[in-house]
Amino acid sequence: MSDLKDQVASLPDSPGVYRYYNKEDILIYVGKAKSLKKRVSSYFTKQSQYNRKTEKLVSEIFKLEYTLANSEFDALLLENNLIKQNQPKYNILLKDDKTFPYLCILKERFPRIISTRKYIPKQGEYFGPYSSVGSMNSVLELVRQLYSIRTCSLLLSQESIEEKKFKVCLEYHIGNCKGPCEGQQEEQLYLEEIAQARYVLKGNLSVVEEYFEAQMKDASEKLEFEKAGYYKFKLEKLENFQSKSLVVNRKLTGIDVVTIASSETDAFVNYLQIKEGAIIFSKNLEIKKKLDEADEDILNMAVEEIRSEYKSNNAEVYTNIALSVKSDAFENVVPLIGDKKKLVDLSLKNALYLKREREINKEERKTKKNEVLHILMDNLHLSQYPKIIECFDNSNFQGTNPVAAMVRFVDGKPDKKGYRHFNIKTVVGANDFASMKEIVGRRYKRIMEEEGEYPQLIIVDGGKGQLSSACEALQELKLYGKIPIVGIAKRLEEIYYPDDSIPLLINKKSPGLLLIQRIRDEAHRFGITFHRLKRSNSTFVTELENIPGIGKKTADKLLAHFKSFKKIKEASVEELEKIAGKTAAEKIRSSKEVD
Numbered sequence: 001m002s003d004l005k006d007q008v009a010s011l012p013d014s015p016g017v018y019r020y021y022n023k024e025d026i027l028i029y030v031g032k033a034k035s036l037k038k039r040v041s042s043y044f045t046k047q048s049q050y051n052r053k054t055e056k057l058v059s060e061i062f063k064l065e066y067t068l069a070n071s072e073f074d075a076l077l078l079e080n081n082l083i084k085q086n087q088p089k090y091n092i093l094l095k096d097d098k099t100f101p102y103l104c105i106l107k108e109r110f111p112r113i114i115s116t117r118k119y120i121p122k123q124g125e126y127f128g129p130y131s132s133v134g135s136m137n138s139v140l141e142l143v144r145q146l147y148s149i150r151t152c153s154l155l156l157s158q159e160s161i162e163e164k165k166f167k168v169c170l171e172y173h174i175g176n177c178k179g180p181c182e183g184q185q186e187e188q189l190y191l192e193e194i195a196q197a198r199y200v201l202k203g204n205l206s207v208v209e210e211y212f213e214a215q216m217k218d219a220s221e222k223l224e225f226e227k228a229g230y231y232k233f234k235l236e237k238l239e240n241f242q243s244k245s246l247v248v249n250r251k252l253t254g255i256d257v258v259t260i261a262s263s264e265t266d267a268f269v270n271y272l273q274i275k276e277g278a279i280i281f282s283k284n285l286e287i288k289k290k291l292d293e294a295d296e297d298i299l300n301m302a303v304e305e306i307r308s309e310y311k312s313n314n315a316e317v318y319t320n321i322a323l324s325v326k327s328d329a330f331e332n333v334v335p336l337i338g339d340k341k342k343l344v345d346l347s348l349k350n351a352l353y354l355k356r357e358r359e360i361n362k363e364e365r366k367t368k369k370n371e372v373l374h375i376l377m378d379n380l381h382l383s384q385y386p387k388i389i390e391c392f393d394n395s396n397f398q399g400t401n402p403v404a405a406m407v408r409f410v411d412g413k414p415d416k417k418g419y420r421h422f423n424i425k426t427v428v429g430a431n432d433f434a435s436m437k438e439i440v441g442r443r444y445k446r447i448m449e450e451e452g453e454y455p456q457l458i459i460v461d462g463g464k465g466q467l468s469s470a471c472e473a474l475q476e477l478k479l480y481g482k483i484p485i486v487g488i489a490k491r492l493e494e495i496y497y498p499d500d501s502i503p504l505l506i507n508k509k510s511p512g513l514l515l516i517q518r519i520r521d522e523a524h525r526f527g528i529t530f531h532r533l534k535r536s537n538s539t540f541v542t543e544l545e546n547i548p549g550i551g552k553k554t555a556d557k558l559l560a561h562f563k564s565f566k567k568i569k570e571a572s573v574e575e576l577e578k579i580a581g582k583t584a585a586e587k588i589r590s591s592k593e594v595d
Contacts, residue, residue, distance in 0.1 A: 007064055008044060011037040014068050017078045020090075021063040028060055029090040030082045032075040036066055053291050057090050073327045080305055090290050092267075092298065094305045100129030101136045103201055110156045110180045110190050113149055113197065115140060127201035129310055130281060138241070143200050145237050146208070147193040148178045148185070156181055203275030206250065209238055242278065249339045250277040256312050256330070259320040259348040260299045261355045265289055267298045268358070270350040271306050273314070274343060281310065284354045300325045318344050373412055376512035380495070380504075382484055384456050387411060390418075391459040392439060392470065393523040394432045404439040405527030408455070409519055419526055433469040436460060441473035454483055461520050463489040464496050471498045488520050547587055554580050 016036045020029040033039030043058050069075040083091045105111050106124040115136055119126060130136035143149065154166055166181035178185035199207045212235045219228035242250075257272040266288055273281035283306070287298060300323055306312070307330075316331050317323070318340060323332045335341040373386055389409045408418030422442065427434040440458075447454060460470045467487030474480040480498075487496040493513065494503035506513040561579050562568050568576075568588065576585035 004061065004064060005044060008037075008041050011040055011066065012068065013037045015070070015072045015075045016066050016068040017075050017082065018064060018066045019082070020057070020061045021065070022060045023062045025063070027082075027086045027088050029057055029088050030079055030086070032069075032072065032079040034072045034075075036068075040064070040066075053090075057291060072325050076300060076304055076325050080301065080308075092287050092290050092293060092301070094285060094287060094302060094309075100310075101133055102126045102128035102130070103136060103140060105194060105198065105201075108156075109158075110150060110187065111194055112151065112153070113140065113143060113194075113201075125198075126311070128281070135280075139201065142237065142241050143197045144176065146200065146234050147197050148176065148190075149193065149197060150177050150180060152181065154181055203253075203278065203280045205238060205242055205276055205278075209235065212238065242276075252277050252339055252343070254314045254316065255343070256303075256307060256314045256317045257319075257343050257347040258299065258303050258306060258317060259344060259351050260295050260302070261348065261351040262289075262295050262298070263355060263359070266355075266358065267293075267295065268351045268355040269299070269302045269306075270347045270354070271302075271310070272343065272347050272350075273310070273312060282350070283310070284350060286354065286358065296321055296324055299323060318347075320344055320348050372511045372515055375510065376515055379506050379510055379512035380457070380484070380486060382457065384484070386455075386457040386484075388453065388455040389457045389459060389519060390443075390455040391461065391519045391523040392436060392443075393461040393520070393527045394435045394439075394466070395524075395527040403527065404435055405523055406439070406443060407519065407523045407526055409522075412515060414522060421526075432462065433465050436462065436466045437469040437473045440470040441476060444474065444477055444479055448477065448479075454479075456484070458483055458485040459516060459519060459523075460485065460487040461490075461523055462487055463494075464501070467496050467498060488516055493517065550580075550584060550587060554584050 013035050015034055016032070018031050018033060018036060018040050019027055020031075022028050031039065043054075043061075067078060069078060083093065087093060101115055101117055102119060104114050104116055104124045104126050106114060107122075108124075111124070115133075128136065130139070144151075151171060152169060154160075156166075160166065161181065161183045164182070168177070168179045168182050168184070171177040172179045172184075178190075180187070180190055196208060196211065199205070212231045216228050216231035216235065219225070219231065252274060253276045255274040257270075257274060259270050261268050266286060269285040269287065271281075271283045271285070272279050285302065285306075287302070289298075299319060299321055303317055303319070303323060304327075307314075307317075314330065316333055318333050318335055320334065322334050326332070333340065335344055376382070376386060377384075387410065390406055391409075392404060392406050394404045403424060404422040406420045406422070408415045408420075410418070420443065422439045424435050424438060426438050440460075444454070446452075458470070460466050464487065467485070470485060470487075471480055474483065474485065485498060488494070489496065489503070492503075493506075493508070495506060495513075495516070496503050557579055558568055558576075562571060573585050576588055580588070
């Protein structure tokens with residue numbers, strides 16, 4: 001740590017990115033800084049230990065590396081790239097597994113416009129992404145109403161058209177296509193329609209509107225009323241589309257809106273893309289905080305990441321919190337009045353709605369979970385809420401390899417880190433009562449010594465005998481009466497209390513009893529798995545020890561490497577020799593030959 005502090009003291013007072021590694025040389029955190037010296041040194045002062053998570057990060061830092069940058073914005077870009085590439089465990093990640101749809105003008109003669117979720121720049125010119133298939137289809141439908149774009153996938157080379165390889169389809173006959181496949185539409189006129197369609201796909205509808213108005217006016221002046229009606233129809237389609245999507249003044253265009261709302265553990269970000277007063281893309285992101293990050297830091301990261309992910313080059317970014325990292329790529333605005341403020345309020349409303357929705361979901365899950373445990377409290381007449389429940393089970397096979405297991409449930413859910421296996425040490429043979437006393441005693445003696453957290457309910461898999469044995473262990477530790485304990489008998493699913501010969505019968509459909517059964521079954525499963533493994537290992541070692549000259553130590557080595565007696569038999573002498581030595585390998589081979 002002294003070497004690390006010396007390195008920190010020598011850091012430059014310049015913008016850059018710092019990287020922390022643990023003892024295994026694994027990257028655990030990436031950060032950016034306006035001043036590397038000030039930012040990194042803050043981690044190693046007592047005042048900087050904001051919370052347990054930060055303290056844990058600092059305790060794991062073994063090595064420091066850094067890279068200088070020209071500006072804080074360049075450092076932000078490098079930080080984002082390193083986080084995406086390495087995904088360090090203490091960094092927040094803006095992950096979104098959903099792939100969004102795009103519209104693409106393909107690079108081909110008489111280009112088609114297709115929808116796709118794959119972004120392959122070489123394939124053509126992409127527009128989007130769109131927040132939903134529905135919004136994408138509405139744009140595509142508008143394009144096809146305004147322009148005669150082919151939908152077939154024919155290879156319309158000049159040679160193929162001249163050789164008359166193709167015939168017009170139904171789309172031609174109903175007026176949706178002008179028949180370029182038969183040479184009835186010149187390529188240049190088709191490309192002019194594609195150029196107009198490109199404005200629609202970009203969201204620049206005012207350009208298209210001006211064009212149609214000019215064409216309609218020109219046709220009217222020439223008394224070409226049918227042609228004027230044709231362009232009036234297109235204008236109406238365009239205006240109808242705009243009226244559905246317009247949210248603010250059409251003069252507001254080329255804008256990204258990014259807002260943030262957060263709780264203690266999560267941040268909720270909303271992103272809107274605005275073109276000519278309309279929302280052309282919207283996305284909500286939920287970010288899990290790792291080190292109590294400030295909203296400002298998360299928003300800085302989110303803006304850059306979102307713009308990159310969703311291919312935005314808009315010149316303005318509206319936010320509800322000012323960005324501390326300035327970029328030459330866009331201007332950051334925190335509007336206070338007018339239509340700009342309306343956009344920010346709308347975006348923030350979406351972020352707050354997502355936050356509230358998540359809070360309600362958490363509360364509902366918590367209520368549902370608490371409801372079961374409160375029912376269990378009523379079923380068992382407990383005076384304390386059973387936040388932690390531990391259940392014990394014995395397992396043996398015809399008196400051999402006696403083992404036991406304990407499972408731990410917290411808030412009604414398995415806490416697998418708290419599961420324990422026990423080898424029976426003081427009991428000979430199949431004595432479930434004595435085994436139960438041993439393991440319960442060992443468990444709570446250890447908790448007592450380590451000053452650990454006791455459960456609020458102990459469940460013993462078995463009837464009155466196993467329950468009495470467990471109670472004896474608690475009495476010896478002077479814990480009896482301090483922790484509620486019950487036994488569950490398998491045959492009728494009866495619940496027994498200590499010193500009460502009459503079982504408690506709980507309704508078979510009670511969620512409380514179903515939870516007890518689930519915990520008991522999990523303890524049984526966990527114990528049986530361990531017992532099978534131990535029995536298998538014991539059989540394996542015994543078979544090997546029956547070979548003259550092979551002792552328990554050699555048998556254990558072979559067990560650890562080959563896992564089964566069958567694989568030992570199939571192994572070559574060279575493989576056996578590497579693990580057990582030449583003499584043992586030859587003896588095992590001789591025994592195989594005898595077999």
